[in-house]
Amino acid sequence: xxxxxxxxxxxxxxxxxxxxxxxxxxxxxxxxxxxxxxxxxxxxxxxxxxxxxxxxxxxxxxxxxxxxxxxxxxxxxxxxxxxxxxxxxxxxxxxxxxxxxxxxxxxxxxxxxxxxxxxxxxxxxxxxxxxxxxxxxxxxxxxxxxxxxxxxxxxxxxxxxxxxxxxxxxxxxxxxxxxxxxxxxxxxxxxxxxxxxxxxxxxxxxxxxxxxxxxxxxxxxxxxxxxxxxxxxxxxxxxxxxxxxx
Ligand code: PGA
Numbered sequence: 322x323x324x325x326x327x328x329x330x331x332x333x334x335x336x337x338x339x340x341x342x343x344x345x346x347x348x349x350x351x352x353x354x355x356x357x358x359x360x361x362x363x364x365x366x367x368x369x370x371x372x373x374x375x376x377x378x379x380x381x382x383x384x385x386x387x388x389x390x391x392x393x394x395x396x397x398x399x400x401x402x403x404x405x406x407x408x409x410x411x412x413x414x415x416x417x418x419x420x421x422x423x424x425x426x427x428x429x430x431x432x433x434x435x436x437x438x439x440x441x442x443x444x445x446x447x448x449x450x451x452x453x454x455x456x457x458x459x460x461x462x463x464x465x466x467x468x469x470x471x472x473x474x475x476x477x478x479x480x481x482x483x484x485x486x487x488x489x490x491x492x493x494x495x496x497x498x499x500x501x502x503x504x505x506x507x508x509x510x511x512x513x514x515x516x517x518x519x520x521x522x523x524x525x526x527x528x529x530x531x532x533x534x535x536x537x538x539x540x541x542x543x544x545x546x547x548x549x550x551x552x553x554x555x556x557x558x559x560x561x562x563x564x565x566x567x
Contacts, residue, residue: 351565366382488530
């Protein structure tokens with residue numbers, strides 16, 4: 322059985338005081354059957370680790386560099402996020418792909434590095450509105466999944482999380498319907514199965530894109546949707562509590 326996983330992605334939002342208030346509220350409402358966590362700006366990771374030290378809570382970064390060290394001004398390595406307290410990392414978010422030129426090849430290198438360091442990678446894939454309208458969404462997502470997972474083995478599949486996030490649904494208020502989200506998550510599992518066989522059953526596949534308390538139940542009832550990656554609605558403790566207690 323794949324455990325459900327709900328991860329809030331604060332993007333470039335939040336502050337120390339907001340985080341402290343947030344965890345104060347959320348810690349009373351964690352659900353024993355649902356894995357929960359936050360992907361935070363680097364500067365808040367060690368604070369989250371400290372505040373959540375007695376909780377089962379995923380502490381994630383939103384990115385990392387694929388190399389261990391070097392002359393890469395402004396970058397942060399896997400060892401650095403781990404030392405700060407992270408046990409997971411988002412890789413290849415569409416905003417990083419769009420604004421910072423992150424390529425499938427870079428995502429693949431980062432994914433391998435995360436696995437080497439025993440960080441839980443949450444690899445984001447998803448099509449643009451144009452690609453969906455032209456019927457190229459499966460082709461796009463298949464390409465991203467195949468390139469991201471290149472060089473991994475079947476035994477890695479229980480250590481990898483894939484997040485299907487259609488770009489047109491991110492921050493727009495437009496959620497994919499439960500059926501469309503399930504269809505794409507099932508499609509992704511099929512792609513993983515072609516690559517790694519039955520171990521594909523172990524990959525957790527999240528849906529992301531305007532997830533909120535009003536649509537979480539429909540999404541979580543789908544067979545191939547194992548959780549959610551949540552942006553906007555993860556900033557408010559009461560919404561996040563509703564999400565992890567769907
Ligand atoms: P959203 O963002 O929930 O605000 O649409 C999701 C994401 O980018 O991970």
